[in-house]
Amino acid sequence: PGRLDRDVWLARLADMLIDADIPPGMTGLMERARAQSLHQPLATFWLLQDAFLRGDLPGAGAFADELLRMQQDVYPLVAPILARIVDAYNAVGVKDIVVVRGYKKETVNLPNLTYVDNDDYADTGELASLLKGLQSRKDRAQQTLISYGDVLFNTYIPQSLCQEADDCVIFLDSNWREQTSYARLGGFAECTVPNSRKAFNAKVYLKHLGDEIPEASTHGVWMGFLKVSPAAATLITAVITELLAQPGNRKATIPHLIQELLKRGQPIRVLYTVGHWLDINSLEDVVQAGEF
Numbered sequence: 001p002g003r004l005d006r007d008v009w010l011a012r013l014a015d016m017l018i019d020a021d022i023p024p025g026m027t028g029l030m031e032r033a034r035a036q037s038l039h040q041p042l043a044t045f046w047l048l049q050d051a052f053l054r055g056d057l058p059g060a061g062a063f064a065d066e067l068l069r070m071q072q073d074v075y076p077l078v079a080p081i082l083a084r085i086v087d088a089y090n091a092v093g094v095k096d097i098v099v100v101r102g103y104k105k106e107t108v109n110l111p112n113l114t115y116v117d118n119d120d121y122a123d124t125g126e127l128a129s130l131l132k133g134l135q136s137r138k139d140r141a142q143q144t145l146i147s148y149g150d151v152l153f154n155t156y157i158p159q160s161l162c163q164e165a166d167d168c169v170i171f172l173d174s175n176w177r178e179q180t181s182y183a184r185l186g187g188f189a190e191c192t193v194p195n196s197r198k199a200f201n202a203k204v205y206l207k208h209l210g211d212e213i214p215e216a217s218t219h220g221v222w223m224g225f226l227k228v229s230p231a232a233a234t235l236i237t238a239v240i241t242e243l244l245a246q247p248g249n250r251k252a253t254i255p256h257l258i259q260e261l262l263k264r265g266q267p268i269r270v271l272y273t274v275g276h277w278l279d280i281n282s283l284e285d286v287v288q289a290g291e292f
Helices: 003-019 027-036 043-053 061-077 081-091 126-135 156-163 180-185 230-244 254-263 283-289
Strands: 098-101 114-117 144-146 151-153 168-173 188-191 204-210 220-228 269-273 277-279
Touching: 081 151, 098 126, 114 126, 126 230, 126 254, 144 156, 151 220, 156 168, 156 220, 156 269, 204 254, 220 230, 220 254, 220 269, 220 277, 230 254
Parallel strands: 098 114, 168 269
Antiparallel strands: 144 220, 151 277, 168 220, 188 204, 188 220, 204 269
C-alpha cells in the first residue's frame, strides 16, 4: 500500500479516537494513543484488535466494535503482534512454530508457520487448544516452548529457557507488585528461594501457583512461558488428556496444568527476571507496546 493509504488510515484512526465514546477513565489514555498514531509503527494498532477480541476489556462496548470494524478494512496494512513474537523466536533459532487458532482464525495467516485450529474455542479453554497443538506433532516428542499469542518478550527469555536441561521450566517476574494486572496469566508464585543474590547461583523451584498466595510468600508473577523437555512433552500430553476427560475442566488453563504437575510431584524449575516482557491486556498496554 502507498503512503497515501497509510496516512488516510492513520487520520481515520486519530479522528475516531477523539470522536468515539470513550469508556470512563480512559480519556487521557486515548489522547496518548491519538498522539502516538501519528508516528508509531502500524503494528501498534493491530494490538487493539488482539486485545479486544479476547474480551478482556469490559466496558469498551461500541468503541471496541468500531475498532474491530475499522480493522477489517486495514488488515493488510497492519503487522500483527504474532509477527513480532515469531521474529523473537526466530532470532534465537526457534523456527518450528505451531500456532493454535480460534476466533477469527482466517485473519491469522502469516507464512512459514504450522496452524492448528480449535473450532470449539468458545466452549473450551487453553488446555484444549494446547492439547491440539501437542497432538499435531506426529513425530517423536521434542523440546517445546509454550507461550501466549499476546505476550511480547525480549529474546533472552526463550534463549534462557532453551538452555536449561530441567524437564519443566517457567519464567517469573519478581517485580510482581508492579505487575498485578498480569494475574490473568494464572496468578502469583511462591518458590523455594526468592529472587536475590542467593538465587543467582541456586536452582529455584516452584512451590505454589495461584491467586491466593499470601503477600509475604509471593515471589513473582508467572509470565506465561513453559518449557518442557521431550519426556515432559509426553507427560503433559497425558496429563492434559486426563484433565479434559473431566467435564469441569473443559475450560481449564495452563496454570491448571502447572498446578496439577506440582500435585503429582513434578519439579518445575524457575527462572527470574525483572521486566523484559509485556502482556497485551489493556488499552494502556497497547500504548506501551508501541515502545516495547
